[in-house]
Amino acid sequence: MKKRIISILMENEPGALSRVVGLFSQRGYNIDSLNVAPTHDLSLSRVTLMTHCDDLVAEQITKQLNKLIDVVKVLDITEGRHIEREMMLIKVKAKGEQRTEVKRCSDIFRGQIVDVGPTYYTLMLDGDSTKLDGFIEALGDISVLEVVRTGVCGIAKSEKSLSL
Amino acid sequence: MTEMLSGGDALIRALKDEGVELVFGYPGGAALHIYDAIFRQKDIEHILVRHEQAATHAADGYARTSGKVGTVIVTSGPGATNAITGIATAYMDSIPMVVISGQVPSSKIGEDAFQETDMVGVSRPVVKHSFLVQCAEDIPMIIKKAYYIARSGRPGPVVVDIPKDITSPHEKFAYSYPETIDIRSYQPVKKGHAGQIRKAMKQLLAAKRPVIYIGGGAILGNASEVIRKLVDELGYPVTNTLMGLGAYPGTAEKNLGMLGMHGTYESNMAMHHADLILVLGARLDDRTTNDTKKYCPDATIIHVDIDPTTISKTVQIDIPIVGPLDEVVNGMLEYLEQNEKRADPDALKTWWDQCNQWRQQHGIFKRPNHAPSKGELIKPQDVIKTLYKVTHGEAVITSDVGQHQMFAAQYYHFDWPRQWINSGGLGTMGFGLPSAMGAVFADRDTPVACVTGEGSIQMCIQELSTCSQYHLPVKIINLNNQALGMVKQWQDMNYEGRYSQSLYEESLPDFVKLAEAYGHVGIKVTRYEDLEEKMEEAFAMKDRLVFMDIYVDPTEHVYPMLVPEGSMRDMWVSKTERT
Numbered sequence: 001m002k003k004r005i006i007s008i009l010m011e012n013e014p015g016a017l018s019r020v021v022g023l024f025s026q027r028g029y030n031i032d033s034l035n036v037a038p039t040h041d042l043s044l045s046r047v048t049l050m051t052h053c054d055d056l057v058a059e060q061i062t063k064q065l066n067k068l069i070d071v072v073k074v075l076d077i078t079e080g081r082h083i084e085r086e087m088m089l090i091k092v093k094a095k096g097e098q099r100t101e102v103k104r105c106s107d108i109f110r111g112q113i114v115d116v117g118p119t120y121y122t123l124m125l126d127g128d129s130t131k132l133d134g135f136i137e138a139l140g141d142i143s144v145l146e147v148v149r150t151g152v153c154g155i156a157k158s159e160k161s162l163s164l
Numbered sequence: 165m166t167e168m169l170s171g172g173d174a175l176i177r178a179l180k181d182e183g184v185e186l187v188f189g190y191p192g193g194a195a196l197h198i199y200d201a202i203f204r205q206k207d208i209e210h211i212l213v214r215h216e217q218a219a220t221h222a223a224d225g226y227a228r229t230s231g232k233v234g235t236v237i238v239t240s241g242p243g244a245t246n247a248i249t250g251i252a253t254a255y256m257d258s259i260p261m262v263v264i265s266g267q268v269p270s271s272k273i274g275e276d277a278f279q280e281t282d283m284v285g286v287s288r289p290v291v292k293h294s295f296l297v298q299c300a301e302d303i304p305m306i307i308k309k310a311y312y313i314a315r316s317g318r319p320g321p322v323v324v325d326i327p328k329d330i331t332s333p334h335e336k337f338a339y340s341y342p343e344t345i346d347i348r349s350y351q352p353v354k355k356g357h358a359g360q361i362r363k364a365m366k367q368l369l370a371a372k373r374p375v376i377y378i379g380g381g382a383i384l385g386n387a388s389e390v391i392r393k394l395v396d397e398l399g400y401p402v403t404n405t406l407m408g409l410g411a412y413p414g415t416a417e418k419n420l421g422m423l424g425m426h427g428t429y430e431s432n433m434a435m436h437h438a439d440l441i442l443v444l445g446a447r448l449d450d451r452t453t454n455d456t457k458k459y460c461p462d463a464t465i466i467h468v469d470i471d472p473t474t475i476s477k478t479v480q481i482d483i484p485i486v487g488p489l490d491e492v493v494n495g496m497l498e499y500l501e502q503n504e505k506r507a508d509p510d511a512l513k514t515w516w517d518q519c520n521q522w523r524q525q526h527g528i529f530k531r532p533n534h535a536p537s538k539g540e541l542i543k544p545q546d547v548i549k550t551l552y553k554v555t556h557g558e559a560v561i562t563s564d565v566g567q568h569q570m571f572a573a574q575y576y577h578f579d580w581p582r583q584w585i586n587s588g589g590l591g592t593m594g595f596g597l598p599s600a601m602g603a604v605f606a607d608r609d610t611p612v613a614c615v616t617g618e619g620s621i622q623m624c625i626q627e628l629s630t631c632s633q634y635h636l637p638v639k640i641i642n643l644n645n646q647a648l649g650m651v652k653q654w655q656d657m658n659y660e661g662r663y664s665q666s667l668y669e670e671s672l673p674d675f676v677k678l679a680e681a682y683g684h685v686g687i688k689v690t691r692y693e694d695l696e697e698k699m700e701e702a703f704a705m706k707d708r709l710v711f712m713d714i715y716v717d718p719t720e721h722v723y724p725m726l727v728p729e730g731s732m733r734d735m736w737v738s739k740t741e742r743t
């Protein structure tokens with residue numbers, strides 16, 4: 001089972017996303033994360049979907065996605081060089097001593113404190129998923145109140161682009 | 165000149181402009197504007213069924229027989245959900261169909277209004293695509309797209325859900341029907357890859373034990389003609405799936421018959437021992453492969469299909485060719501024209517000798533796997549043989565699901581495509597009678613027989629009323645074994661004969677009286693000696709529906725049968741013999 005990041009360009013139409021998501025549950029594929037928004041061409045949406053599967057299933061997933069009428073193009077970007085990014089907002093308990101500890105940890109991971117309360121900090125971090133996982137781990141004893149992640153979005157590292 | 169039309173009128177006009185002549189449907193609140201538009205026109209004939217499931221099966225039977233897109237109109241809520249079984253049936257067998265469903269008014273969607281069901285949501289996993297119409301002006305374009313999507317590429321059902329306000333007679337717009345269509349996100353393949361075809365042909369000609377394996381895609385893709393030429397040119401043994409019966413003549417010498425769960429011994433043996441299998445328009449599902457880990461161990465597999473997802477879905481394919489079947493096979497024929505090389509004749513002869521030996525050993529026509537019929541003992545297999553004889557092999561045969569379906573598939577030789585209409589993928593009991601109605605509408609000149617069982621026929625029995633209203637002379641051949649025979653067979657084989665819920669006690673209706681109650685003719689047959697004569701009698705009543713209730717041996721099983729978790733050569737060939 002390998003991590004796969006699948007990029008989907010599809011019509012920005014009602015129902016299109018539910019068909020993509022439905023396909024995954026219907027055929028028993030997993031979705032680890034899902035990220036969707038319109039592109040610079042507002043008639044199109046770009047989806048980045050992360051899943052874990054073997055090669056055969058990955059091939060089926062891309063083919064099945066391509067078969068959906070609303071889907072324009074599909075690319076498994078993990079097949080080539082690519083960039084992946086994810087953004088995380090994380091609210092942690094931070095009182096007394098802990099406040100400097102959290103701040104220091106955040107600095108190491110190039111995070112930003114975006115909201116401060118007397119008992120908590122909210123931090124923003126971006127990077128690839130392992131970095132964000134690493135940050136949560138690095139927090140150690142500090143108690144995490146809330147984690148919000150955007151899910152991975154990714155792009156291939158070449159001039160080739162997913163477009164009409 | 166543009167005309168001002170309401171949404172309801174525009175819908176019916178768009179259907180006409182699309183070339184639709186016939187729709188099957190059932191009215192209700194959310195579809196009433198549409199039904200009023202139907203009332204005020206003469207171009208499209210509407211057939212009122214007795215249950216929405218039957219509307220979809222009838223449209224499906226019409227599509228399978230004619231090759232055209234079937235059309236259904238139903239109302240919202242229960243009308244729409246009743247249609248789902250038929251939509252799923254069509255989806256599994258890739259049948260082109262457009263289902264128009266009424267929906268509650270736009271302003272009420274999401275309020276749990278009376279008869280509201282999210283039809284687009286409910287049908288999503290069983291449609292090729294669906295549309296929720298959001299304004300009347302979109303109707304012509306959506307109808308154009310719906311039919312194009314339904315029939316092109318790998319065909320399938322398309323749902324068009326239309327809220328009631330959109331068909332309102334009070335709002336009109338300038339109607340025009342689009343002449344062409346281009347959907348940027350949907351471009352079905354038009355041609356197979358020339359390099360792949362060449363590569364496949366080299367392998368095909370180097371084979372020593374080849375099999376040509378024909379699926380339902382050959383019928384959907386109108387490829388029978390070119391496939392026949394290819395087989396003639398190569399001289400290889402042919403096998404068909406349940407869905408592919410008729411794509412290549414059933415009576416042809418080169419046809420080893422159906423493969424799979426209840427396929428012939430010779431077909432399944434040939435598959436297992438082949439060194440090359442050319443799959444033409446099939447999806448290699450579990451009923452045709454048996455255990456995929458043990459599947460055809462020596463074979464290089466070439467797979468031609470229009471749908472890339474069928475490639476390597478269940479079995480790893482060596483040479484895939486994605487494209488329309490007729491076009492790809494034509495490419496193969498061109499290759500043969502330009503290249504002299506043919507398969508090694510000695511090897512091919514040895515292979516044919518082997519196949520013919522299998523035929524002699526356990527071929528169902530060479531060596532029957534059941535006792536002969538006599539007196540009160542009517543073997544279901546013999547009923548199908550008699551049906552073949554009485555109809556001269558020229559009827560359109562629809563079937564339901566169960567033992568009778570397998571007997572029909574095994575014993576009626578289908579010589580041309582679209583002659584055999586059955587629910588292969590979903591296995592929907594209740595499909596037989598309504599699909600036969602659709603077949604009659606598609607082809608008025610050919611007799612249509614529905615081979616069914618007393619279980620299946622009761623799942624859409626209400627359609628006897630529709631047949632009466634429209635004078636549909638279907639011949640119902642009820643193989644009455646007084647049981648859910650196929651279930652019972654599995655219980656015999658795997659559950660030590662514990663017949664859990666597969667018997668009806670004394671509750672079966674008198675089918676002769678039932679047929680008569682609907683204004684039809686009923687004939688009961690209990691003696692083998694009467695069978696042929698009574699069947700002749702039934703088919704002589706050309707303009708009447710005749711319900712033949714034939715009491716067959718309730719203990720009969722369907723053989724051959726693949727042994728679970730085995731390879732394709734692991735079969736029961738009769739109740740007592742296993743390979």
Ligand SMILES: Cc1ncc(C[n+]2csc(CCOP(=O)(O)OP(=O)(O)O)c2C)c(N)n1
Pocket residue numbers: 564565566567568569591592593594616617618619620621643645647648649650651
């Ligand atoms: C709608 C539906 N429900 C249940 C089944 C499961 N099933 C398959 S065959 C069969 C028995 C069919 O009985 P009958 O129509 O009398 O045919 P026979 O096998 O006796 O010839 C059943 C219940 C099915 N295929 N379809």
Ligand SMILES: [Mg+2]
Pocket residue numbers: 566617618619643644645646647648649
């Ligand atoms: Mg029965």
